[in-house]
Amino acid sequence: MVSLFWLPTVAVVEVSWSRSRSDLLLPAMMGSCEARLQESLTSSYSEWIVEALEDLPGDLNFLITDPYIAGHPIVFASRGFLSMSGFSREEVVGRNGRMFQGPDTDRRSVMEIREAIREERGMKISLLNYRKDGTPHWILFQLCPVFVKGDGRLVHFVSVQVPIPRRRSCFARPALRERVVFGACRNEVRSDLEFRSCLPFDSYEDSDNRGLEGEERREAGDREKQKAMEGTNEILLKLIHYSKLTGRVVCGKRCSPVPGIAPLCSSLCTSLGRIKQSFVLTDPHLPDMPIVYASDAFLSLTGYCRDEVLGRNCRFLRGPCTDVGTSQQIKDSIRAENACTVRILNYRKDGTLFWNLLHISPVRNSSGKIAFFVGVQTDEGFENDKHALSPAIWQLGAVGAVKVAVRSLSSGVGPSSRSSS
Amino acid sequence: MLTIKRVPTVLSNYQEDAAGCGRNCLGNCCLPVSKLPLYAFRSEVRSPTTTAPHGELPADFFLNTLILGQWEGRMSRGLFRYDVTASETKVIPGKHGFAAQLNEGRHLKKRPTEFRVDRVLQPFDANKFNFTKVGQEEVLFRFEAGEDKACFFESASVDGSIPPNVVAINVSPIEYGHVLLIPRVLECLPQRIDPESFSLALHMAAEAGSPYFRVGYNSLGAFATINHLHFQAYYFGMPFPVEKAPTQTISIVKSITNNCVKVSRLLEYPVRALVYEGGISLKELADVVTKACICLQENNIPFNVLISDCGRKIFLFPQCYAEKQALGEVSQELLDTQVNPAVWEISGHMVLKRRKDYDEATEDYAWRLLAEVSLSEERFQEVKSYIFEATLMAEAEAPAADTNPKEEIAAQSITAMSPAPFPDGCLVLQ
Numbered sequence: 001m002v003s004l005f006w007l008p009t010v011a012v013v014e015v016s017w018s019r020s021r022s023d024l025l026l027p028a029m030m031g032s033c034e035a036r037l038q039e040s041l042t043s044s045y046s047e048w049i050v051e052a053l054e055d056l057p058g059d060l061n062f063l064i065t066d067p068y069i070a071g072h073p074i075v076f077a078s079r080g081f082l083s084m085s086g087f088s089r090e091e092v093v094g095r096n097g098r099m100f101q102g103p104d105t106d107r108r109s110v111m112e113i114r115e116a117i118r119e120e121r122g123m124k125i126s127l128l129n130y131r132k133d134g135t136p137h138w139i140l141f142q143l144c145p146v147f148v149k150g151d152g153r154l155v156h157f158v159s160v161q162v163p164i165p166r167r168r169s170c171f172a173r174p175a176l177r178e179r180v181v182f183g184a185c186r187n188e189v190r191s192d193l194e195f196r197s198c199l200p201f202d203s204y205e206d207s208d209n210r211g212l213e214g215e216e217r218r219e220a221g222d223r224e225k226q227k228a229m230e231g232t233n234e235i236l237l238k239l240i241h242y243s244k245l246t247g248r249v250v251c252g253k254r255c256s257p258v259p260g261i262a263p264l265c266s267s268l269c270t271s272l273g274r275i276k277q278s279f280v281l282t283d284p285h286l287p288d289m290p291i292v293y294a295s296d297a298f299l300s301l302t303g304y305c306r307d308e309v310l311g312r313n314c315r316f317l318r319g320p321c322t323d324v325g326t327s328q329q330i331k332d333s334i335r336a337e338n339a340c341t342v343r344i345l346n347y348r349k350d351g352t353l354f355w356n357l358l359h360i361s362p363v364r365n366s367s368g369k370i371a372f373f374v375g376v377q378t379d380e381g382f383e384n385d386k387h388a389l390s391p392a393i394w395q396l397g398a399v400g401a402v403k404v405a406v407r408s409l410s411s412g413v414g415p416s417s418r419s420s421s
Numbered sequence: 422m423l424t425i426k427r428v429p430t431v432l433s434n435y436q437e438d439a440a441g442c443g444r445n446c447l448g449n450c451c452l453p454v455s456k457l458p459l460y461a462f463r464s465e466v467r468s469p470t471t472t473a474p475h476g477e478l479p480a481d482f483f484l485n486t487l488i489l490g491q492w493e494g495r496m497s498r499g500l501f502r503y504d505v506t507a508s509e510t511k512v513i514p515g516k517h518g519f520a521a522q523l524n525e526g527r528h529l530k531k532r533p534t535e536f537r538v539d540r541v542l543q544p545f546d547a548n549k550f551n552f553t554k555v556g557q558e559e560v561l562f563r564f565e566a567g568e569d570k571a572c573f574f575e576s577a578s579v580d581g582s583i584p585p586n587v588v589a590i591n592v593s594p595i596e597y598g599h600v601l602l603i604p605r606v607l608e609c610l611p612q613r614i615d616p617e618s619f620s621l622a623l624h625m626a627a628e629a630g631s632p633y634f635r636v637g638y639n640s641l642g643a644f645a646t647i648n649h650l651h652f653q654a655y656y657f658g659m660p661f662p663v664e665k666a667p668t669q670t671i672s673i674v675k676s677i678t679n680n681c682v683k684v685s686r687l688l689e690y691p692v693r694a695l696v697y698e699g700g701i702s703l704k705e706l707a708d709v710v711t712k713a714c715i716c717l718q719e720n721n722i723p724f725n726v727l728i729s730d731c732g733r734k735i736f737l738f739p740q741c742y743a744e745k746q747a748l749g750e751v752s753q754e755l756l757d758t759q760v761n762p763a764v765w766e767i768s769g770h771m772v773l774k775r776r777k778d779y780d781e782a783t784e785d786y787a788w789r790l791l792a793e794v795s796l797s798e799e800r801f802q803e804v805k806s807y808i809f810e811a812t813l814m815a816e817a818e819a820p821a822a823d824t825n826p827k828e829e830i831a832a833q834s835i836t837a838m839s840p841a842p843f844p845d846g847c848l849v850l851q
Binding site: 107108111112114115118271339361363364366367368388389390392393394395396397398399400401403404405407408409 | 483485486487488489490491492493494497504506507508509510511572573574575596597598632633656657658659660664665667668698730733734
């Protein structure tokens with residue numbers, strides 16, 4: 001699968017830590033990252049979901065991705081997918097689907113998938129992907145968003161991939177007899193007696209296909225389309241079934257949006273997830289201006305987990321030694337809708353102090369109205385290697401990236417477009 | 422001599438005062454003894470399409486942070502004529518998704534000026550405004566070729582050894598991050614594509630590494646305002662309609678040229694254009710497009726260039742709107758909206774100056790405007806043949822899908838363009 005959740009990004013540079021600090025923190029961060037990938041599925045569909053997905057037919061090639069985790073990573077890869085692509089599970093989970101693109105992948109198709117993801121809608125397209133050994137192969141890529149039935153919030157994307165076999169002509173339909181013969185000679189699919197799997201979908205193993213596949217554009221036929229659709233339905237049924245155990249039932253079609261506090265849409269989260277600096281977004285239209293987004297770097301810096309900060313006002317970072325005047329200064333600039341930079345003494349969850357070079361700025365949406373305030377934190381006490389960018393530029397770079405991401409939102413046609421008026 | 426009257430876009434705060442120096446400018450008096458931030462890009466860049474088989478970005482793509490951070494800094498210093506993020510933007514309903522922006526501040530308080538539009542190449546005129554007169558506070562950084570890894574110096578002397586390329590803000594931005602790339606500013610080059618400068622612009626697009634950061638070029642006669650070599654670029658977080666339009670590959674006889682650049686024709690779009698992509702290296706792609714641009718310049722054909730998809734894809738639009746306008750062939754209704762169809766408008770991002778036009782903007786309007794920009798089919802074929810000759814390419818066979826429909830190719834490009842809508846039925850599972 002390809003994916004391109006490439007909204008205006010900022011540098012793909014690691015979070016800045018001094019060496020001593022990174023040595024301490026990196027394993028912990030990585031650990032929490034893995035945990036987050038696992039929880040992505042289990043929190044929505046109970047702890048039995050992985051086993052249930054493994055029970056799906058072995059020739060069903062699919063991935064599940066989580067747009068709310070930074071980098072929009074793959075959180076599940078089916079056995080069929082792994083055998084088709086040649087990657088191991090460890091090599092795939094946690095990575096972005098763009099890893100399967102290669103030099104001859106059509107850029108326009110890539111853009112179409114990126115747009116579908118941004119707009120949180122389903123789509124299908126013929127696509128040239130690459131296996132681990134570097135050989136290209138044509139697939140029918142079918143993308144399907146998964147929503148929570150209650151609040152219409154997107155949770156995951158399922159992408160089913162059906163290999164497209166080489167045909168003599170795009171338009172000639174092989175006779176049924178021919179199909180059966182072809183299907184029957186394929187050992188690896190014979191075990192499954194369903195009609196679908198008798199078809200030569202897994203022809204990627206055919207030696208005559210190797211190396212040739214990339215040359216000519218292949219369009220999916222009715223069989224591939226049917227297989228992709230049936231596969232998508234099967235996966236959705238599993239997800240729906242197991243989501244009932246968690247009390248938050250999912251569905252494949254967005255239900256009407258629920259009034260009240262709408263969560264940030266996935267495309268905004270995807271683009272924000274790419275911004276490596278420590279920052280939070282707060283919503284000035286909600287009572288007490290709560291945090292509605294916190295970056296991974298913010299959580300590492302402050303030691304809180306996401307659930308502990310979302311919905312709260314930023315003042316929990318202050319403590320007895322925090323200067324009241326500085327807090328007032330922040331309040332005043334927010335009221336005046338101005339940007340400001342202050343040096344403020346903040347507290348981590350464990351009670352330790354740090355001098356925070358804090359920059360706050362209003363962020364406008366495509367209607368030109370203030371949708372959020374962004375606060376970018378820099379821990380003054382730590383050396384960093386940001387390619388020699390000064391902390392100020394680094395910080396303002398995050399502000400710019402947030403502004404570009406928010407501004408590209410509600411003018412989009414996405415159904416979940418957020419506007420704050 | 423053909424001229425049109427138009428309100429010039431103010432690109433710099435120094436554009437209107439004709440005063441001499443006396444401050445830190447980009448001229449020979451100040452620049453050579455100045456220190457500026459310097460971004461040195463990897464000079465040996467492989468083509469973006471051939472890097473990293475598995476699509477990962479190199480870890481040193483930080484040009485975005487630099488541009489955005491510096492730009493935001495200039496914004497907080499109040500150097501822009503207006504806050505572009507406070508202007509309204511919408512997608513015009515319809516199949517193509519043209520974007521419209523209401524920007525009432527961009528052309529405020531300016532009187533129309535006469536512009537000559539029948540000469541694509543005009544000599545540099547030191548008496549007119551040019552970028553050497555810009556104050557250094559409008560400069561974000563220098564952009565130079567470096568070694569095999571991108572790097573940044575907060576403050577580097579501008580010594581005489583390398584002619585400095587600078588990236589400056591556009592004080593009348595169309596969108597966030599709108600900047601100008603001015604190659605070898607001290608050499609006072611007129612608005613004219615040369616191999617080195619075009620390659621520099623392509624490097625900037627590739628280095629930024631975001632599909633939403635596009636680089637554009639307007640020739641004289643195609644709505645460039647200032648005759649001092651410059652490219653423009655900005656961030657826009659959704660695809661331009663032109664990027665969504667289907668293309669049809671033009672078959673090239675391989676024996677004539679040994680390069681791997683793919684040339685296509687833009688389909689289902691109001692402006693006829695050629696699309697270049699691929700190539701074994703960024704240089705190969707740059708060389709072909711440069712030759713095409715030089716050919717247009719020398720044949721006095723105004724044109725616009727859009728560098729899209731991180732430098733992987735380049736659109737070349739020969740155009741004739743200004744000429745039509747000068748000859749009185751454009752309808753008053755279109756002229757009334759005062760939209761100057763430069764590269765961004767042609768790509769589908771319309772900046773409108775009047776609330777009424779913004780509120781009433783339709784896809785039909787955008788289409789009609791852009792249709793006036795396009796060369797006629799006959800003229801386009803002629804221009805295409807000049808370009809092919811100049812780039813040492815020969816078409817494999819008579820093309821013209823319109824007149825000689827090749828069912829398969831046509832069918833393929835159409836399917837490629839419009840993926841079947843996702844059947845709702847299969848998703849309703851409750």
